[in-house]
Amino acid sequence: MKVKTLLSFAAALCCAAAFSMSAQAQLKNSPMHANLPDNATTKDCLVCHQSYQAVAQKTAKMNPNPHSNHRGEQNCTNCHSVKGKPHLECNDCHTFAIKMKGE
């Protein structure tokens, strides 16, 4: 009985860990972002991603385009997160059916 309880506890722990990994699209999890400082700012992102215009082109098919709108050039980390959960700040005011990976 004791062993069985321990085993199911271990299984629960293992699944909780796996779940939290897949539920968070942390930038840190991808190799190209491994060296980002935790407090990275837009300047750090644009070393590789070039410009707001360049990323807006990548999401040109999205409506609305999260990288080109009346909010102008917000900090990348207002939505993307180096170590935490991403958050589409547009939906602080709107109810767009856009979900960020891991949100």
Ligand code: HEC
């Ligand atoms: C060392 C170079 C580098 C830096 C710095 C960098 N990126 Fe990237 N990033 C890449 C590359 C390469 C890709 C893959 C090709 C692409 O989608 O542009 C990528 C892909 C992405 C993606 C799509 C894939 C994914 O992981 O979801 C997002 C979102 C992203 N970057 C956001 C950011 C943000 C936000 C920052 C700053 C906090 C940042 N990146 C800093 C190189 C970098």
Ligand code: HEC
């Ligand atoms: C602080 C609140 C706020 C935030 C955050 C915000 N918006 Fe808006 N947005 C507004 C207001 C206010 C209007 C104009 C009034 C209206 O739509 O009724 C508007 C209008 C719009 C419109 C045109 C009207 C519509 O609803 O189609 C679009 C598109 C839009 N916003 C996209 C975005 C996107 C994309 C983001 C995130 C990058 C964003 N907004 C973030 C407040 C906000």
Ligand code: HEC
């Ligand atoms: C208003 C929120 C918001 C801001 C601010 C923002 N992004 Fe994004 N970004 C998104 C959303 C939404 C997507 C598409 C869903 C996803 O990838 O999670 C996206 C996707 C991306 C992608 C992948 C595009 C593709 O499909 O290949 C890259 C790269 C990216 N963003 C980089 C950046 C960089 C760099 C900045 C700052 C210059 C930035 N983003 C600012 C919301 C935002």
